[in-house]
Amino acid sequence: MNSIIGIDIGGTNFRIGFADDSGNVRDFRKQPVKSILKSDDVLRDVADFIESYAGGREFDAVAAGFPATLNRERTKILQAPNLSYMENLPVVEYLEGRLNVPVFAEHDVTFALYYDMRKYDVPADGITCGIYFGTGIGNAIMIDGVPLLGRNGVAGELGHIxxxxxxxxxxxxxxxxxxxxxxxxxxxxxxxxLWPESDIAEIFTEHGNDSAVREFVAMIAACTVTEINILDPDYVIIGGGVVNMKGFPRETLHREIIAGTRKPYPAGNLRVIYADDEPEKCVAGAGYYACDRIMASS
Ligand SMILES: [Zn+2]
Structure with a gap:
């Protein structure tokens, strides 16, 4: 079995663990990004951290997920809306040179979708959309088990329509x-x-009936419907921190998604999975992804 170091670099936290092709994650760690990316040489900081984390333990590959667009070849980070220091980074070339193993770089949501498709037994055949509502909106589209990349590698940017x-x-x-x-x-x-004294975690429990919150949920539905009406997917997976917040009105969201989707189809035959938010998701998905890539190339 391959041993993969899976990495998930978010806006706030850096997550790392040893992953494999069965969804297991060992020695999972979550640390503030700021405690790792300290210098103006982001790639060196990442490589230093991976080396110190591994501590001499063997690994077959590294799979790193970024909240960013990547080139079609998946060798370079192009642009990260919320992380300017990550733009134009030759991540694969640099890390392979330092670590002497294959390095796979991907959009973080692709790893999330790899994980969720296995967790929820979604078949690889057909079209599956993953839409993750976090700080921004992450979107990945799988067609017959292969991520849709687009001409330049930047397909699936639902958050930026x-x-x-x-x-x-x-x-x-x-x-x-x-x-x-x-x-x-x-x-x-x-x-x-509107509610500066409220805790963000209580926004749906305390203000769920307010028009501003209802409109926000309606926008999440409209965003989801946009992708459904274009792609007529076999499955839609909706996840991320926002839709997993306490008191989030999932039934209202689902009703609005059905209401907005074209009739009679896709609305009449829609399969929507609401995925839990799990801290290790992208690290575990990185393991699945890297093992798939290693198998495909062997
Ligand atoms: Zn934008």
């Missing part, structure tokens, strides 16, 4: 992107503006 009439600047450089009205950062904004 335009919302007409919205003038919110986005971390990607555009204005009015979907994730600014249907992602967690919008929720944080309405809390700050």
């Amino acid at each position: 335009p919302v007409y009439g919205s003038d919110e600047p986005c971390g990607c450089g555009l204005v009015g992107c979907m994730e600014n009205v249907a992602g967690g950062k919008y929720l944080a904004r309405i809390r700050r503006e």
